[in-house]
Amino acid sequence: MESPRIRRSSEFRQAEIVQAVLALAAESSPADITTARIAAAMNLTQGAVFRHFPTKEAIWLAVAEWIEENLLGAIEEASLSSSEPLAQLRAMFCAHIGFAAAYPGAPRLIFHELQQPGDSAVKRRIRALLASYRGTLLQVLKCAKDGRAAGRELDVEPAATLFIGAIQGLVMQSMLAGGMRGVEEAAEGVFGVYLSGIVGRRT
């Protein structure tokens, strides 16, 4: 059962470590992801991890960068899938939920980093991620308002906060349920209520 000591490039291992962290975060608190657990998940010794990252902080930073690229990428792509603002919103919502379902560790890592005191490089990166996210969100919401797809009295700032909160609520519910099963269906319902709040009162 002993592994015959596979050698891989540092680049490969770096990517592997990031994925291992995401996988570990999916089923345990980011706070107790140790370098030993990461190594064990890759069939490596603990010391080997430090051949590819100088410090643990660097690992978290790499994970944050991965999330930034992939989540923002998916959101961007979704926002370009249609010209109708409300359809864009739905696509973005689905993309985000899909991402969270595929990588349940990601939202936890984000939340965990944000509640750390002070500001590390990781935290700054996460903040930038969320600011960018909120930016495109506000843009789409403003479009919807200008194009009369949303209510004239809609306040876009709280609407963006509620959008993000809706996703967090679903993530939390999935943590209660103990898994991501059925989240996509629940997301459908939640987005329906949200959308109703966006379009406002109509005839």
Added chain:
Amino acid sequence: MESPRIRRSSEFRQAEIVQAVLALAAESSPADITTARIAAAMNLTQGAVFRHFPTKEAIWLAVAEWIEENLLGAIEEASLSSSEPLAQLRAMFCAHIGFAAAYPGAPRLIFHELQQPGDSAVKRRIRALLASYRGTLLQVLKCAKDGRAAGRELDVEPAATLFIGAIQGLVMQSMLAGGMRGVEEAAEGVFGVYLSGIVGRRT
């Protein structure tokens, strides 16, 4: 500056420890709240903490019970403040946000416990708390629907999820902002959008 060794009853210290944990959780991740930090916050030695709680887990449990009593108490009270379902919802929302603003550590502790794997006594308690919360929420939402205050086509389950998510979104935003300043005002706006989603399309 040396403290003259104040003696307090164990009951008093237990309550003090719970408050210390809540205060510490307000400005750092629950994961790195150590018994040493708790003791330091109370001007006590680390060993003294274990005079009043047999284990650290017992401390978390006591904190969970405190949150359960106080948060659910505030919510319950708010739900009784009116006979109109929508006014009840607003009161519950404000009560929850007020609680989160007064004890910013509380939502973090809840979230942190939920993402722990397996099920501890603490986690079970938190789950019970949230189930109870959701129960009264669903009750009020159903009332609103039956009394035609909410849209006939409203699905109460996602509506409850979105309600909780709305609060989480505000908590997250406050973590980004680095404080609870201005949350109450932001809450106003978010609840407005949420409410619009609940009442649905009207003439």
Added chain:
DNA sequence: TAAGCTAGTAATTAATTACTTACTATCGGG
């Protein structure tokens, strides 16, 4: 083939963790 770089291991480091133990000071009641 020999040299040099790289990715691996195993063992060890200092620091930190929850928790314990032995002892001491203080309080309240007979």
Added chain:
DNA sequence: CCCGATAGTAAGTAATTAATTACTAGCTTA
């Protein structure tokens, strides 16, 4: 006024943590 109970301290414990060490093995290339 003393005495038992209790709340405190100081100094430990074993376990775990990130990071470092000395050494080994494999790949490429001159």
